[in-house]
Amino acid sequence: MHDVWPAPGLLLTSRYRLVTLLETGGMAQVWRATDELLDRPVAVKLPAGDTRAAHLAWREARLAARLSHPGIAAVHDYREAVRPDGSVAPFVVMELLSGETVAARLTDGPMPWGEAVSIAAAVAEALAAAHAAGVVHRDIKPGNVMLCTGGVKLLDFGISATAGEPDDDDTGATFGTPAYAAPERLDGKPAEPATDLYGLGVLLFEMVAGEPPYSVDTWEELAAAQSHGPARLPESLPERLRDLIGRCLQEDPYRRPSAAEARRALTRLIPSTASRRTIPLPTRPPTGSARVVPRLTGAGDPSLNRRRIALGIGLAVVAGSFVVLVNTVGGAEDDAQFAAPPSPSPSPSATRETTAPPAPPSPAPEEKTLTVDAAVGRVRDAVEQGEEAGEIRSDVALDFLNLLGQLDGLSEVKVDDQVDLLSRKVRQRLGEGGLTSDQAGLIQDRLDDLKGASA
Template sequence: MSARLGECPGMHDVWPAPGILLASRYRLVTLLETGGMAQVWRTTDELLDRPVAVKLPAGDTRAAHLAWREARLAARLSHPGIAAVHDYREAVRPDGSVAPFVVMELLSGETVAARLTDGPIPWGEAVSIGAAVAEALAAAHAAGVVHRDIKPGNVMLCPGGVKLLDFGISATAGEPDDDDTGATFGTPAYAAPERLDGKPAEPATDLYGLGVLLFEMVAGEPPYSVDTWEELAAAQARGPARLPDTLPVRLRDLIGQCLDDDPYRRPSAAEARRALARLIPSTGSRRTIPLPGPPPTGSARVVPRLTGDPAVNRRRIAVGIGLAVVAGSFVVLVNSVQQSGGDDAQFAAPPSASPVVSSPAPATPAPEPPALSPSALSPSAKASALTVEAAVSRVRDAVQEGEQAGEIRPDVALDFLNLIGQLDGVSGVDLDDRADLLSRKVRQRLGEGGLTSDQAAVLQDRLTELKGAAA
């Protein structure tokens, strides 16, 4: 019997179907969800004897091309906060056509979208999730990858931490946007303004998505709660929803900076991560999500917020699956809590883990988080004390110090210093334009691996100081 027996015509009335063997290795088990651009299956890797997820794009050539791009770009990334791609292969349909597919890490947990079905998330927990997403984005941007679809359905809360999903419409930083169909524009409520202008892919686009994610987590809805591009245009004319007045001022400011219409005024992912990490409450009264990676010794293990009612759990999990995969989710949710003796991925914590229970809300408001350091995102007070000449000198010093510390490649440092030399004696609009050019160059060089994300954050901070001094 042929090794491709599962792919031969006549074996199934519908293809794909449970039991089919793809590429002589991956046995389809259960269809988890069907979205507009793909089907996602729970699958057994028969070579390594492990469960995986397989994403089979829906028919057309563009979907197949996106699957190949997704696999290539995601394969660049190795970070505990980013769901892993294991393989890219091709199968043969009964009609003889080729179906590409992506083999992915199979995760358990719930998406932020599913979590939001209970209402807004306490701000202390929201900033913990946001910090983890920002850290994953910093790693992606350092590898030259822009996600372009940051939203609650693409962020999963797993037992081991937060995972960023779905690189289905990702792009290389600086790549021209030649899509005239709108298929890769993302979801209207979460799309950055520059995406609609056809500008090249830039990390700042993901920071806008992070701002919308934070906004929705604490407010219960995005700034523009819309489903179509036409509704988005109408909503923008009316203005965005408001953030709750009870939020810490620093969190409100950070969200506003991420949502700035000007991408060059948004923080970098590394800057956002640091600012969010400082906002995480230190008290034990709020449930927080750890940053990706092994938890510190003695820290609480984070588990999905499941109730004791299996029916409710299944409903919550199903909502998470639908929201994550209908958007072409990069990694799938498992559609049921593991029953005794079953082989489905389990959503509850392992037996050794104790669920984390939120304490009752304190009678008095939570204390304000500690003040941000001078490297935080609001340099207006610091910039106001600087002359333009001093601010230019600080940018130059940062480049030289970064090169000496090995955090900026010598050729990249020389490129930066040449551009900084053009700032001397310039003022007004010309200074703003040249500072913006240098800011774009920093992002470009970060994507190429020419400097570290921390050093890029320092330079962007110094450039913001410069523009503040010139104002």
């Protein structure tokens, strides 16, 4: 019997062996554990203390079990252990993640806005999936967003609820964290998807500014801070990003964007590389689905106009030669059969038309170069158009766009490594059914062009 419960080495329900205490919060402990039945590492979340925490553990397991999304930490199991005093301790078994939370990342100061946008886009994608399943998270904050090697993960559905569910909590424990709580929650209104969008706006604000709009720890401090107004965003941020954050932080929940709308806006804001290295344009047309039309050069492109003019001159010369040949053959047959009088002399204008010197050969098209920035844009276009056409799943498209956004400022070797990673992702996602084979081929062609930039 352990003097302290729980303790390392404790076996819960004859299956989960506690290894190391990872985190202690106000309502729960999170342990690294081993699932001895399946021989895999897991995270075990044990409630701290009262029956309210135990009830929330059960709710968290039920609601999180509805969700299956790569951006949401998976729940594997729900069990109940018996404490030494005979009381029951329910616990949740979850996916064990490695990485750091956004809260830990922010201890070094604000993030570059491009990194913040990429993270927020992944969170918005996860929220869109949760909202589609009728689940509201209710506690979006830096400590509940983890940056893992495989991507961004949304954690801790401990106070989540079904959309529109009335509060039955007089303690305020399910209201969320004061600095991130939406105004309507303070008025006792049920949580709706718009509640999470307010939290997303605060998260974005803090990632780019280093602090939330109201940097407070208690509800009383929040009320006092609101009388003085929120902190200000840095003036150097792009206007579209400032506008999106402002929309998320609207006091009226009906004026906030949906999670899907926020994801689309954030995806468009993810920056691409600003490198000026160049690579030759491909001489072969890209292969791909007929439903996805690659973005072409505009009508004012000189090389495109020269190709059109050259093609027109060539066709005119061929057509003129064909007319002369038909007239010659037809005239000989008429003379033999009908002995017609000789034709009048051709008019000067006709003579000029048939005896004009051949058109000079069209000049060879100049080799057009493509900046790396433009090459990244071509890959981005292919991904976005594939998503719009329904041939790339939205979470897969976001994964690709996030990896593209990380190309900014990389060295040539690092760009090659990132492009190789994207190529592997394309193959992996194709095997999972996340995009069509035509889309995979088109994106790979564009990636081949981009990789040439480091040659």
